[in-house]
Amino acid sequence: MVKKNGVTVVIPTKNEGEGLAQILNQVRPYADEVMVIDGHSTDNTRSICEKQRVAYSLDHGKGRGDGVRLGIEKAQYDVVVLFDADGSHESRDIPRFIAPIKSGKADMVIGSRRLGGSYDLNMDFAGILRSGGSDFLAYLVNKRFGTKLSDVLYSFRSVRKSSALKMGLTANDFGIEQEMVVKCLKKGFSLVEIPSREKARGWGQSKLKTVMGVKFIFNLIKELYS
DSSP states (O other): OOOEEEEEEEEEEEEEEEEEEHHHHHHHGGGGOOOOOOEEOSSHHHHHHHTTTEEEEEEESSSSHHHHHHHEEEEEEEEEEOOOOOOOOOOGGGGHHHHHHHHSSSSSSEEEEHHHHSSSSSOOOOHHHHHHHHHHHHHHHHHHHHHSSSSSOOSSSEEEHHHHHTSOOOOHHHHHHHHHHHHHHTOOOEEEEEEEEEEOOOOOOOOOOHHHHHHHHHHHHHHHHO
């Protein structure tokens, strides 16, 4: 049975052991349960989780989306916060992601770097391309649903577990973020966007390649009009 009055913080991760203990300490004050979903790391991720005594599970080796879905499924509490392990999310923002769900105003809360700012954006060709691509994806979603969202890709978000399980999420890769937004809106669930500043990655290397943006656009168009 899902416990209603509490919060699970889910941390999908792969080879972020360098700073994982720091992340766990940051989120612990805001969580009744902290859960790490490991994408089969080859570093010390598992031993860190055992030492920190947090819930630990291996995903099915299919990618980030697989880890996100597994974390939502395994969460003990109905309010689930998705938090990255690369040091780019601000843990002090967690209460702002929780409040609209607990008050009944939202089934999902998504963070916006467009409203909150980002220190993880490089002003080179790839960075500009990523930023423009993110804006284009938000435009497509807004055109389809009449919304005014500014960032549908930022991974810092929260969701009501009972609602998420009804969305029929299937994405295994980094497309999980946009799929969650589209299916939340399609199912008629309430969605709230709040500003959240993205910090620069603290350690490790990004697993998201710029070329994946083409796949994001293709998949989004299918999701929007299927």
